[in-house]
Amino acid sequence: MAPMGGPPPAGGRNNMPMRGPGPVNTQEEIDLARLAERCDEMMQIRYLEPADCEFAEKDSGFIQLKIDEKVYTHVDIYRVFPYTNPAEYLSVRDGEDAFREIGIIRQLSAFPEETISLIERHLKLRYFTPEIKEILFVRRRAGVVTMKVRTEYGECRFAFRNNSNAVIRLGENRVFIQDMDENRYQIPDVTKLTIREQKKLDALL
Amino acid sequence: MNLKFDLDNQTMETLQLQPNEEIWYCVPRDLSREDQFLTGAYVVVTNRRLCLLSDGHVVESYMLSACKKLDCETMINSAVLRLYFKDGSIRFFARCTMKHIVRFSYVARGATMLMQGRFYRVESMEYEATCPKCGAILQNIRTCPNCGGRGSSLKKAVVLCKPFAPQFLVLSLFTLLSSALALAGPKIRQVFIDSSLADKSGTLTDVVRFILLMLAIAVGNIVLNTVRNIFSTYLGARMAKELRSKMFQKVQKLALARIEDMKPGQLMNRITNDTTDIRRFMENTFASTLSTIVTMAGALIYMMIIDWKLTLVSLVFVPFMFMISYFLRSTFSQKFRREREKRDSLNSRLQDVISGISVVKSFGKEDYEVQGFRKLNRELTDVLIQNYAFFYSLFPTMNFILNLGTYLITYAMGISVLRGAMTVGVLMQMVSYAGNLYGPLETLTRLPRELSSLFNNVERIYDVLEEEEGNFQSEEAVDIDLQGDIEFDNVCFGYKSYEPVLNDINLHIRPGEMIGLVGASGTGKSTMINLIMHLYQVDSGVLKIDGADINQIRQADLRKRMGVVLQETFLFNGSILDNIRFSRPEASLEEVIHAAKMANAHDFIIRTPDGYNTNVGERGYNLSGGERQRIAIARAVLTRPKLLILDEATSNLDTESEYLIQNALERLEKQCTTIAIAHRLSTLKNADRLVVIDNHHIIEEGSHEELLKKKGVYYGLVTAQLEMAKVG
Numbered sequence: 001m002a003p004m005g006g007p008p009p010a011g012g013r014n015n016m017p018m019r020g021p022g023p024v025n026t027q028e029e030i031d032l033a034r035l036a037e038r039c040d041e042m043m044q045i046r047y048l049e050p051a052d053c054e055f056a057e058k059d060s061g062f063i064q065l066k067i068d069e070k071v072y073t074h075v076d077i078y079r080v081f082p083y084t085n086p087a088e089y090l091s092v093r094d095g096e097d098a099f100r101e102i103g104i105i106r107q108l109s110a111f112p113e114e115t116i117s118l119i120e121r122h123l124k125l126r127y128f129t130p131e132i133k134e135i136l137f138v139r140r141r142a143g144v145v146t147m148k149v150r151t152e153y154g155e156c157r158f159a160f161r162n163n164s165n166a167v168i169r170l171g172e173n174r175v176f177i178q179d180m181d182e183n184r185y186q187i188p189d190v191t192k193l194t195i196r197e198q199k200k201l202d203a204l205l
Numbered sequence: 206m207n208l209k210f211d212l213d214n215q216t217m218e219t220l221q222l223q224p225n226e227e228i229w230y231c232v233p234r235d236l237s238r239e240d241q242f243l244t245g246a247y248v249v250v251t252n253r254r255l256c257l258l259s260d261g262h263v264v265e266s267y268m269l270s271a272c273k274k275l276d277c278e279t280m281i282n283s284a285v286l287r288l289y290f291k292d293g294s295i296r297f298f299a300r301c302t303m304k305h306i307v308r309f310s311y312v313a314r315g316a317t318m319l320m321q322g323r324f325y326r327v328e329s330m331e332y333e334a335t336c337p338k339c340g341a342i343l344q345n346i347r348t349c350p351n352c353g354g355r356g357s358s359l360k361k362a363v364v365l366c367k368p369f370a371p372q373f374l375v376l377s378l379f380t381l382l383s384s385a386l387a388l389a390g391p392k393i394r395q396v397f398i399d400s401s402l403a404d405k406s407g408t409l410t411d412v413v414r415f416i417l418l419m420l421a422i423a424v425g426n427i428v429l430n431t432v433r434n435i436f437s438t439y440l441g442a443r444m445a446k447e448l449r450s451k452m453f454q455k456v457q458k459l460a461l462a463r464i465e466d467m468k469p470g471q472l473m474n475r476i477t478n479d480t481t482d483i484r485r486f487m488e489n490t491f492a493s494t495l496s497t498i499v500t501m502a503g504a505l506i507y508m509m510i511i512d513w514k515l516t517l518v519s520l521v522f523v524p525f526m527f528m529i530s531y532f533l534r535s536t537f538s539q540k541f542r543r544e545r546e547k548r549d550s551l552n553s554r555l556q557d558v559i560s561g562i563s564v565v566k567s568f569g570k571e572d573y574e575v576q577g578f579r580k581l582n583r584e585l586t587d588v589l590i591q592n593y594a595f596f597y598s599l600f601p602t603m604n605f606i607l608n609l610g611t612y613l614i615t616y617a618m619g620i621s622v623l624r625g626a627m628t629v630g631v632l633m634q635m636v637s638y639a640g641n642l643y644g645p646l647e648t649l650t651r652l653p654r655e656l657s658s659l660f661n662n663v664e665r666i667y668d669v670l671e672e673e674e675g676n677f678q679s680e681e682a683v684d685i686d687l688q689g690d691i692e693f694d695n696v697c698f699g700y701k702s703y704e705p706v707l708n709d710i711n712l713h714i715r716p717g718e719m720i721g722l723v724g725a726s727g728t729g730k731s732t733m734i735n736l737i738m739h740l741y742q743v744d745s746g747v748l749k750i751d752g753a754d755i756n757q758i759r760q761a762d763l764r765k766r767m768g769v770v771l772q773e774t775f776l777f778n779g780s781i782l783d784n785i786r787f788s789r790p791e792a793s794l795e796e797v798i799h800a801a802k803m804a805n806a807h808d809f810i811i812r813t814p815d816g817y818n819t820n821v822g823e824r825g826y827n828l829s830g831g832e833r834q835r836i837a838i839a840r841a842v843l844t845r846p847k848l849l850i851l852d853e854a855t856s857n858l859d860t861e862s863e864y865l866i867q868n869a870l871e872r873l874e875k876q877c878t879t880i881a882i883a884h885r886l887s888t889l890k891n892a893d894r895l896v897v898i899d900n901h902h903i904i905e906e907g908s909h910e911e912l913l914k915k916k917g918v919y920y921g922l923v924t925a926q927l928e929m930a931k932v933g
């Protein structure tokens with residue numbers, strides 16, 4: 001049996017960050033209302049419609065969002081399913097206020113051209129997982145593998161230990177390689193590589 | 206870790222440093238805003254400016270006096286530096302991959318300090334992950350194996366074998382002897398055939414003598430081989446044993462952070478499987494392969510002496526066979542890999558489902574799991590059948606090709622015998638040696654694979670043995686008589702230095718005080734405790750125990766004087782008594798009972814079938830979470846600690862037991878410093894001081910009443926909990 005050591009049932013609920021309440025008179029009632037409000041907030045999902053949103057990019061690299069007459073000067077956008085659905089279900093969060101979710105974009109393609117390219121640029125900044133387009137060489141020596149590859153970011157060389165869990169398979173054909181610096185490189189579909197490249201990889205997988 | 210990379214002279218010139226200007230930090234940025242890898246691009250911080258360099262040119266430059274802060278934001282597998290100006294504007298500054306992320310975070314910290322006019326140089330004690338010169342992997346070592354020299358796998362294997370040199374010598378001797386015997390047989394037979402049989406001149410005594418000689422050789426061979434095999438088995442077992450205990454000893458000494466890096470499961474594999482593999486190699490492969498090689502070499506030499514031309518001609522088939530196995534190499538590895546893959550996925554599925562069987566059953570998914578397992582099982586079987594059909598048709602073919610050499614020899618020498626140019630005895634001798642030479646060749650083609658897997662084992666074992674312990678205890682560390690005075694002085698810490706968990710912590714805990722640590726989960730309460738136990742090293746700032754830097758205190762002695770109940774209660778396999786006494790094995794039975802009473806554990810222990818002798822742990826009597834916690838508390842109290850640490854020690858207890866234990870502990874606490882973490886805030890009401898942690902900082906500090914009056918975060922937590930109690 002697994003040792004029990006988790007937090008108490010009440011502990012889990014303490015996860016929400018608590019802010020000090022304002023001036024309180026009949027504190028108990030107000031606190032109850034606040035709790036209920038927080039709970040509503042937690043449960044709520046808002047799907048963002050293109051018509052309501054106005055995205056713009058700033059010098060800082062931050063994205064500004066205007067929605068319902070409210071301006072967020074710094075929003076962060078995260079993928080909900082980074083690998084399986086990279087262009088769908090994007091979570092838009094308030095970068096200033098403790099990671100609060102403003103809403104979710106269902107389909108990026110439903111938005112205007114400029115917004116799409118702007119958000120894609122932002123996502124590229126956040127998600128750095130170079131895709132291996134071509135394997136230039138693989139060398140194995142003393143349990144260490146050195147690879148030179150071409151990616152959409154250009155050519156690069158990296159090394160990893162072959163006996164650790166550096167090579168991870170996700171699903172049928174997607175492969176991740178994590179190098180010593182903890183950079184991750186991905187091969188979205190191993191079967192799409194040339195036979196020669198597959199052979200080079202064979203030694204590792 | 207290097208935070209000040211060297212720039213070439215030309216670049217230095219373009220920087221145009223002012224007379225009193227000096228480079229403080231210079232780190233590479235290897236990724237552009239436009240998604241390209243960069244080389245030769247740097248972030249440079251001087252005591253006046255902040256510059257971006259690209260290919261030897263300054264592309265951006267800002268006066269530090271105009272800036273407010275440099276912020277390092279961790280992205281997913283990369284990081285971005287943003288520059289905040291005093292006028293409120295923000296600018297994207299630089300970007301890097303994981304290779305330089307630690308450097309970026311240090312430089313951001315350092316540059317921000319400079320902007321605030323604090324001329325304090327930040328330094329990084331972290332190891333480089335790869336050699337800055339050649340890109341080779343450095344695993345927690347400072348010198349690069351290529352550039353500094355640590356040697357190849359073979360050298361490591363030799364180092365590991367060195368203590369067993371005399372045994373290896375004896376083993377080689379046996380091997381030589383048995384090879385010599387194996388080679389002597391055909392020679393004796395040749396003499397017998399040519400001098401006694403061929404011209405029918407021999408007598409009965411000659412025949413008997415020959416038979417006795419051959420018998421003696423056979424018996425000698427059996428004895429030698431048996432002794433050799435027993436000896437190599439013994440040697441393998443000894444080596445495995447020594448390596449296992451060396452590794453275990455090493456693991457006990459490694460700092461926690463190092464062990465976490467290595468992943469505990471892998472470490473276990475290394476200690477058990479890798480040493481077992483070495484034993485197997487010694488047992489099955491080493492001695493027999495060595496003797497095969499010596500015999501082959503001897504046979505080859507003899508054959509060359511008899512007829513070197515023919516011998517060379519008969520060797521034509523050997524390269525042929527090596528070519529076949531070379532061309533089939535990738536087919537082989539592919540087949541082996543497919544087999545291993547299928548086997549692994551079957552095994553991991555099996556382990557997953559059996560460990561989670563209660564979940565499977567509670568969702569009624571048994572049939573679904575059976576289906577899934579059946580599919581994997583079938584796939585594995587298919588692969589196995591295919592592979593073995595291939596192997597079993599291939600190996601006899603290869604054997605046949607090899608033996609073609611023997612036919613060639615028989616043909617050529619047979620003609621010579623008929624012509625009278627050679628005796629029958631020599632023909633027989635030659636054919637025997639050819640058998641010695643070609644017979645085991647096929648097994649030798651497997652040798653590279655076995656050697657490479659052996660070298661992998663050696664690497665992994667060596668890795669553990671060579672790992673730096675990472676205990677930051679200084680050489681002159683001394684023992685102290687712990688008083689329980691703890692001081693955090695500007696302490697910063699993160700498990701990964703680019704992800705701070707605690708920032709600028711200042712806290713002074715005086716002897717005898719009871720401190721309650723409060724905060725949402727994941728804010729770093731347990732982390733503070735880990736630092737006090739010196740399980741990890743602070744990144745910057747100083748942690749003082751009784752006024753002395755914690756690095757100057759012997760860890761073992763420090764921990765001996767602490768009583769700790771960790772958040773995860775772990776009980777070892779063994780009796781309750783053993784588990785309580787773990788902290789102080791010499792404690793008397795009465796002391797154990799006293800400790801159990803204080804932890805309110807005595808009564809439930811009595812109710813278990815075997816009392817204090819009840820077996821608990823992995824396979825023992827099932828204790829509830831609360832019961833385990835109470836045993837852990839008894840274990841902590843038994844040490845009569847000067848510093849008691851309770852990390853959610855009563856979280857699984859009912860309110861009444863908690864109240865009882867608290868009262869008991871309070872009596873103990875009078876004499877010792879206590880640091881308690883609890884989610885049920887009422888538990889901490891009596892603390893002398895409560896310390897509230899949020900967002901990496903201490904944000905409030907004071908007694909329960911003071912904090913309630915202040916109506917800050919603590920007040921919010923308390924009222925929320927009161928509401929919970931009401932609603933629930």
Ligand SMILES: Nc1ncnc2c1ncn2[C@@H]1O[C@H](COP(=O)(O)OP(=O)(O)O)[C@@H](O)[C@H]1O
Nearest residue numbers: 465700706724725726727728729730731732733
């Ligand atoms: N061994 C570890 N390695 C890496 N990160 C850790 C480790 N232990 C804790 N953390 C991280 O540090 C943060 C603080 O954890 P912890 O001190 O356990 O919080 P608390 O005890 O307040 O609930 C968490 O974000 C957690 O994920």
Ligand SMILES: [Mg+2]
Nearest residue numbers: 730731772852
């Ligand atoms: Mg904790």
